[in-house]
Amino acid sequence: MKMSDLNQVELLAPARDLLCGRAAIDSGADAVYIGGPSFGARQNAGNSIDDIAQLCTYAHQFGVKIYVTINTILTDEELSQAELLMWQLYEVGVDAFIVQDYGLLRLNLPPIPLHASTQMDTRTLEKAQFLESLGFQQIVLARELSLSQIKQIATQISVPIEAFVHGALCVSYSGQCYLSQALTNRSANRGECSQPCRLSFDLEDENGSVLVKNQHLLSLKDMNRSAFVGEMLDAGVRSFKIEGRLKDESYVRNVTAYYRRLIDKALQERKTLKKASKGICSYTFEPNLEKTFHRGSTDYFLSGNRGEIWNFETPKSIGETIGYLSVSPRGELSVNLKDGVCLHNGDGCCIRLSSGETKGFRVNRVDGNKLTLSERTSIPSGTYLLNRNFDIVFEKMLSKKDASTRRIPISIHLSETTNGYAFFIPEINETHVVELPHEKAKNEERAATNLTEQLGKLGDTIYELKNIEYGLDYVPFIPNSILSTIRRKFGSQQNFESKPTVNHRKNKASFAEIAKIVHYSFQDNLHNEQAKLLLIDSGAKSERLTSSFEKKMPSQSLLMTCRYCIRFAMGSCSKQTKQIAKPLFLRRGKILLRLEFDCKNCEMKVYR
Numbered sequence: 001m002k003m004s005d006l007n008q009v010e011l012l013a014p015a016r017d018l019l020c021g022r023a024a025i026d027s028g029a030d031a032v033y034i035g036g037p038s039f040g041a042r043q044n045a046g047n048s049i050d051d052i053a054q055l056c057t058y059a060h061q062f063g064v065k066i067y068v069t070i071n072t073i074l075t076d077e078e079l080s081q082a083e084l085l086m087w088q089l090y091e092v093g094v095d096a097f098i099v100q101d102y103g104l105l106r107l108n109l110p111p112i113p114l115h116a117s118t119q120m121d122t123r124t125l126e127k128a129q130f131l132e133s134l135g136f137q138q139i140v141l142a143r144e145l146s147l148s149q150i151k152q153i154a155t156q157i158s159v160p161i162e163a164f165v166h167g168a169l170c171v172s173y174s175g176q177c178y179l180s181q182a183l184t185n186r187s188a189n190r191g192e193c194s195q196p197c198r199l200s201f202d203l204e205d206e207n208g209s210v211l212v213k214n215q216h217l218l219s220l221k222d223m224n225r226s227a228f229v230g231e232m233l234d235a236g237v238r239s240f241k242i243e244g245r246l247k248d249e250s251y252v253r254n255v256t257a258y259y260r261r262l263i264d265k266a267l268q269e270r271k272t273l274k275k276a277s278k279g280i281c282s283y284t285f286e287p288n289l290e291k292t293f294h295r296g297s298t299d300y301f302l303s304g305n306r307g308e309i310w311n312f313e314t315p316k317s318i319g320e321t322i323g324y325l326s327v328s329p330r331g332e333l334s335v336n337l338k339d340g341v342c343l344h345n346g347d348g349c350c351i352r353l354s355s356g357e358t359k360g361f362r363v364n365r366v367d368g369n370k371l372t373l374s375e376r377t378s379i380p381s382g383t384y385l386l387n388r389n390f391d392i393v394f395e396k397m398l399s400k401k402d403a404s405t406r407r408i409p410i411s412i413h414l415s416e417t418t419n420g421y422a423f424f425i426p427e428i429n430e431t432h433v434v435e436l437p438h439e440k441a442k443n444e445e446r447a448a449t450n451l452t453e454q455l456g457k458l459g460d461t462i463y464e465l466k467n468i469e470y471g472l473d474y475v476p477f478i479p480n481s482i483l484s485t486i487r488r489k490f491g492s493q494q495n496f497e498s499k500p501t502v503n504h505r506k507n508k509a510s511f512a513e514i515a516k517i518v519h520y521s522f523q524d525n526l527h528n529e530q531a532k533l534l535l536i537d538s539g540a541k542s543e544r545l546t547s548s549f550e551k552k553m554p555s556q557s558l559l560m561t562c563r564y565c566i567r568f569a570m571g572s573c574s575k576q577t578k579q580i581a582k583p584l585f586l587r588r589g590k591i592l593l594r595l596e597f598d599c600k601n602c603e604m605k606v607y608r
Contacts, residue, residue, distance in 0.1 A: 005160065006158075006160060006238060007272060007273055007274060008160075008238065008273075008274055008275070008276040009030075009233065009238055009239075009240075009263060009267060009273050009274065009275060009276060010030035010031045010065075010238065010239045010240070010275075010276035010277070011028060011029050011030050011031070011240050011242075011256065011259055011260055011263055012029065012030070012031045012032070012033060012067075012162065012239050012240060012241045012242065013027070013029035013031070013032050013033075013242050013252060013255075013256045014032070014033060014034075014167075014242055014243065014244040014245040014247065014252060015032050015033065015034040015055070015245065015252065016034075016045045016244075016245055016246060016247065016248070016249075016252075017034075017045070017047055017051065018047065018051040018052075018054060018055055019249055020247075020248070020249050020252045021034055021055040021058075021059070021066075022055070022058060023249045023252050023253045023256075023404065024252050024253075024256050025058060025059055025062060025064050025406060026253075026281065026404045026405055026406045027252070027253045027254075027256035027257040027260060027281060027283070027404040027406075028256055028257060028259075028260025028261075028281040028404075028406070029064060029256050029260075029277075030063075030064060030065070030275060030276040030277040031064060031065040031066070031067060031095075031239070031276065031277075032055070032059060032064065032065075032066055032067070033066075033067040033068070033069060033098060033241075033245070034047055034052060034055065034066065034067070034068060034069070034245070035047055035068070035069050035245060036049070036052060036068045036069070036070065036085060036089055037049065037085065038081070038085065039069075039070045039071075039072050039074065039078070039081075039082050039085065039191070040068075040069040040070070040071060040072065040191055040245075041069060041071045041072055041100070041117070041119060041188070041189075041191045042069075042191060042245045042246055043190075043191035043192050044246065045245045045246055049088055049089060049092060052066065052068065052089060052092060052094065053092035053093065056092055056093035056094060056095075057093065060093065061408075061462055061491070062277050062278055062279040062406060062408065062462070063276070063277040063278045063279075064277045065095035065096065065276075065277075066093070066094050066095050067094070067095060067096045067097065067098050067115060068089050068094050068096075068097055068098070069097075069098045069117070069245075070082055070085070070086060070097050070098065070099050070101075070104065071098050071099055071100040071101075071117035071119050072100065072101070072119075072189060072190050072191045073100060073101050073187075073189045073190060073525045073526075073527035073528075073531075073548055073550070074101045074103060074104070074527060074528055075527060075528055076528045076529055076530070078528075079103055079104070079107060079528060079530060080107075082101075082104060082107075083104075083107045083108060083109065086104075086109060086110055087110050090110035090112055094112070095112065095113070096112055096113040096114065096115050096137070096138070097112070097113075097114055097115065098114075098115045098116075098117045098140075099114055099115070099116070099117055100117040100119040100120055100175065100189070100525070101525075101527065101528070101531055102134075102524075102526070102530075102531040102534040102535060103527075103528045103529075103530030103531035103533075103534060104530075105134055105135070105534055106530045106533060106534055107530070113136075113137035113138065114135065114136050114137065115136065115137065115138040115139070115140070115162070116131045116136045116138070116139040116140060117140065117175075118140045118142070118143070118164070118174040118175070119174055119175035119189060119525075120175055121142060121173050121174055121175040121176055122139055122140065122141050122142055123141065123142035123144060123145055123149075123173065124153075125152060125153050125156055125157075128141070128153045128156075128157050129156070129157060130538070132157050132158065132159050133538075134534075134538075136159065137159050137160075138159055138160045138161075138162055138239060139157070139159060139160075139161060139162060140162035140163065140164070140239075140241060141153065141161060141162070141163050142173060142174065143163075143164050143169060143170075143174065143223065143300055143301075144173065144300070144301050144563045145163075145301070145302075146301055146302060146303070146304045147228070147231055147232070147235045147302055147303065147304070148235075148304070150163060150232070150235045150236060150237060151234075151235040151236055153236075154235060154236025154237070155236060160238040160239055161236050161237050161238055161239070162237070162238070162239035162240075162241055163232060163237045163239070163240065163241065164223060164225075164241045164242075164243055165223070165225045165226075165229070165232070165240040165241060165242060165259060166222075166223055166224055166225065166226070166242045166243065166255055166259065166289075167222060167223055167242055167243025167244050167247075167255075168222050168223070168243050168244070168295075169220040169221070169222060169223050169298075169300060169309075170197075170220075171197045171218045171219070171220050171560065171562050171564050172197075172560035172561060172562050172606075173560075173561050173562070173563075175189065175525060176523055176560065176561050177193075177197075177559070177560050178549045178553075178557065178558075178559045178560070179196050179197060179559045179560055179606065180192070180193045180194045180195070180196055181549060181550055181553070182553065182557065182559050182608050183196050183591060184196065187549075187550045189525050189527075189548070189549075189550065190550060196218075197218040197219060197560075198216060198218075198219050198315035199216070199218075199588060200214045200215055200216050200217075200588065201214075201215065201216075201217045201218070201586040201587060201588045201591075201593075202214060202215075202586070202587045202588070203215070203217055203566065203570075203584060203585070203586060204584065204585040204586075204587055205582070205584060205585070206582055206583060206584075206585070211570070211584070212312075212570075215312040215313070215356070216311065216312050216313065216314065216315050217310075217312060217566060217586060218564075218586070218606075219295070219310065219311055219312070219314075219315045220295070220298070220300075220309055220310055220311065220564060221294075221295050221296035221297055221298045221308075221309055221310065221311045222293075222294040222295045222296065222297060222298070223243070223297075223298060223299070223300050224289060224294070224297035224298065224299065225299050225300075225302055226258065226259070226262055226289065227299070228299060228302055228303070229259070229262045229263055229266050230266045230269070230270075232302075233266055233267075233270060233273065234270075240259060240263060242255055242256065242259065247293065249398075249399075250292070250395055250398040250399060251292050251293055253398050253403060253404055254285070254287050254288065254289070254291065254292045254398060255287075255289065255292055257281065257283050257285075257287040257404055258287035258288070258289055260281060261287065263275075278408055278427070279406045279407060279408045279462070280406070280407055280408075280409060281404060281405065281406045282404070282405055282407075283403065283404050284397060284400065284402060284403050284404075285394065285397040285398060285403055285404075288320075288394070290319065290320035291319070291320060291391050291394050293317040293389075294317060294318065294319075295311045295314070295315060295316070295317065295318060296311045296318055301563060306565075306568060306602075308569075309564060310564065310569050312356070312569075313352060313356055313357070313358050314350075314358035316350075316358065316360070316389075317389040318350060318358070318387050318389060319348075319349075319350065319387045319388045319389030319390070319391075320387060320388055320389075320391075321338075321385060321386070321387050322337055322338055322341045322343070322349075322386055322387065322388045323335055323336050323337035323338050323341060323386050324336045324383055324384065324385060324386055325349075325351055325371070325379075325383070325384045325385075325386040326382075326383045326384075327379050327380065327381045327382060327383075327384075328381060329381045331379075331381075332370070333370070333371040333372070333373070333379070334369045334370055334371065335366075335369050335371050335386060336369065337369075337386075343363055343366045343371070343388070344363070344366070344391070344392050344393050345363060345364060345365055345366065345392075346362065346363065346392040347362070347363040347388055347390060347391060347392050348360065348361075348362055348363075348388065348389050348390030348392075349361055349362075349363060349386060349387060349388050349389065349390075350387050350389055351379070351384035351385065351386060351387070352384065352385065353379075353380065353384070354380075354382075359377070359379065360389070361373045361374070361375070361377045362374040362375065406462065407462055407463060407464040408427055408428065408462055408463050408464070409427070409463075409464055409465075409466045410425050410427045410428065410463050410464070410465060410466060410490070411425070411426065411427065411465075411466045411467050411468070411469060412424070412425055412455060412465070412467075412468045412469070413425075413426065413469045413471055414451075414468060414469070414470050414471060414472070414476075415470075415471035415472060416438060416471075416472050417433055419435045419436075420433060420434045420435040420436040420437075420438075421433070421434055421436060421476060421478065423486055425490065428463075428490075428491060428493075429493075430489075430490070430491070430492075430493045432486050432489050432490075434478075434482055434485075434486065436476075436478065436482065438476065439476060439477045440474045440475070440476060440477065441474075441475050441476060441477040442477070444474065444475035445475075447475045447476070447477060447478075448468075448475045450480070450483075451468055451475070451478065451483065452465065452467075452468055454480055454483040454484065454487065455468065455483055455486070455487050457487060458487070458490070461490060461491060462491070463490055463491065523549075523558075524545070524548075525548045525549070526545060526546070526547060526548055527547070527548040527550060527551060532545050556607065556608065557607065557608050558605055558606070558607055559593070559606045559607060559608055560605070560606040561603055561604075561605050561606075562603065562604045562605075562606070563602065563603060563604075564604060565597065565602065565603075565604045566584060566595060566604060567581055567584070567597055567604075573599075574597065574599045575599060581597035581599050583595055583596050583597075586606075593606050593607065593608065594606070594607040594608075595607075
């Protein structure tokens with residue numbers, strides 16, 4: 001990896017489909033990650049090769065890269081299918097693959113970079129170094145790491161560090177959650193997670209006494225690290241990843257635009273770093289994270305503070321706090337809104353009842369401070385904090401075609417050739433030549449204005465004209481017909497960069513290195529023989545490697561390992577109370593989960 005690559009900073013945005021991908025690019029993404037037809041960790045966010053080809057064509061005009069997720073664990077039979085698919089995607093212009101399965105590294109892969117998926121659970125320096133030794137050219141770190149832990153890793157490897165900056169959180173270390181597979185036979189590592197962690201549970205002690213009733217005890221708030229962009233850059237993060245391949249176009253547009261502005265501001269203060277793509281974005285809306293889906297916000301251990309990272313009340317979006325709702329004993333509703341806030345017909349709102357339940361409703365009519373709902377909703381009398389989780393006016397702004405646009409500012413250097421004039425555009429490295437007699441314009445001021453007007457009529461292209469620089473001591477006369485012809489040629493020359501040859505295996509890791517990161521269990525998600533052979537080739541002992549959880553489910557199995565801890569959330573952390581942390585239990589119908597607490601490492605383990 002060249003040092004110059006480590007000076008580039010990318011904003012990496014998700015795309016559910018082609019439209020979301022274009023919205024991400026128009027809103028300022030330097031790279032977009034998207035699922036292909038199969039083998040992505042979000043099974044419901046697959047896309048055709050043709051759609052990905054179209055996205056690559058659009059993205060590459062701005063120097064934006066397209067990464068495709070091949071980040072499920074694969075069966076022996078699927079490996080050959082994945083190999084063929086990766087070659088097909090390579091041929092249409094994909095820039096990298098995000099992968100989880102070690103077995104892929106033993107195949108005949110196209111010569112483009114591999115990125116280590118969050119499903120590979122990289123939370124130690126040893127694991128990052130091992131992945132680098134395998135040839136991975138970008139590594140996403142576990143969400144649970146602090147700034148100091150990120151910095152420790154970033155300073156000791158030579159490939160870019162990717163870190164999540166925004167979006168939904170998995171309560172377990174990513175790639176190490178088997179709850180969905182155990183309860184519903186839908187594997188998170190196979191792209192089929194049923195999200196049982198978002199369900200409500202009762203919390204019981206070892207005697208069966210109910211401590212908490214019907215709460216979402218495994219559901220976390222959403223990540224929001226917008227206040228830490230500069231610190232993350234200083235810690236060595238070079239790719240800021242937004243979660244959300246199942247989110248809609250408005251989410252992608254709003255969140256990407258918000259972080260584009262933050263990162264640009266941080267880069268202005270760090271002259272040695274630069275944006276990884278080109279183009280200037282403009283917006284017809286004011287980006288606002290509070291107006292987009294979120295369950296509350298947390299920086300999630302980044303600052304080293306455990307904080308209140310959970311949301312027991314609801315796994316749904318809570319939106320922005322806009323004021324108070326009062327309900328009279330007769331059921332009449334009135335609102336007291338914050339200054340500058342207006343409710344609109346069609347807005348979605350929610351309140352939290354004294355029972356802890358979150359109740360949502362749609363606004364039908366607003367008359368002064370009087371509120372009429374779109375359907376009959378029973379709300380006890382009292383005063384409640386009012387949140388708006390769907391702003392219909394804001395959503396309409398985001399849905400417009402020109403809500404965000406991206407243009408490449410260009411300058412034109414005009415000079416003489418032997419038989420005419422050359423128009424050179426340095427930003428896109430194009431030169432267009434016309435044969436024309438050298439003739440000074442009779443009215444040079446008017447001719448200069450005309451040149452700017454004619455060449456600036458760029459319409460729906462991705463360019464906008466900054467200025468014309470003259471490499472001659474006069475303003476020439478050039479007919480408008482010729483200027484129109486030149487203008488239509490802008491961007492017509494294909495200046496593709498040659499794809500680098502990538503060696504997917506740099507060197508063998510020693511057994512001492514592999515022993516530190518291989519857990520000798522299903523936790524390595526070894527789902528095919530090639531994956532096992534890769535680790536054996538790296539020094540692991542074959543007799544200690546076992547099949548994935550999905551192939552062989554242990555009866556009394558560890559389903560999740562979490563940095564989140566229910567005891568801490570309940571105010572009964574053993575380090576604070578100086579008491580032994582006895583097991584607790586989560587119950588939902590016939591489902592019973594045992595919680596054990598590794599207080600030394602501040603981890604909670606969930607067993608079936």
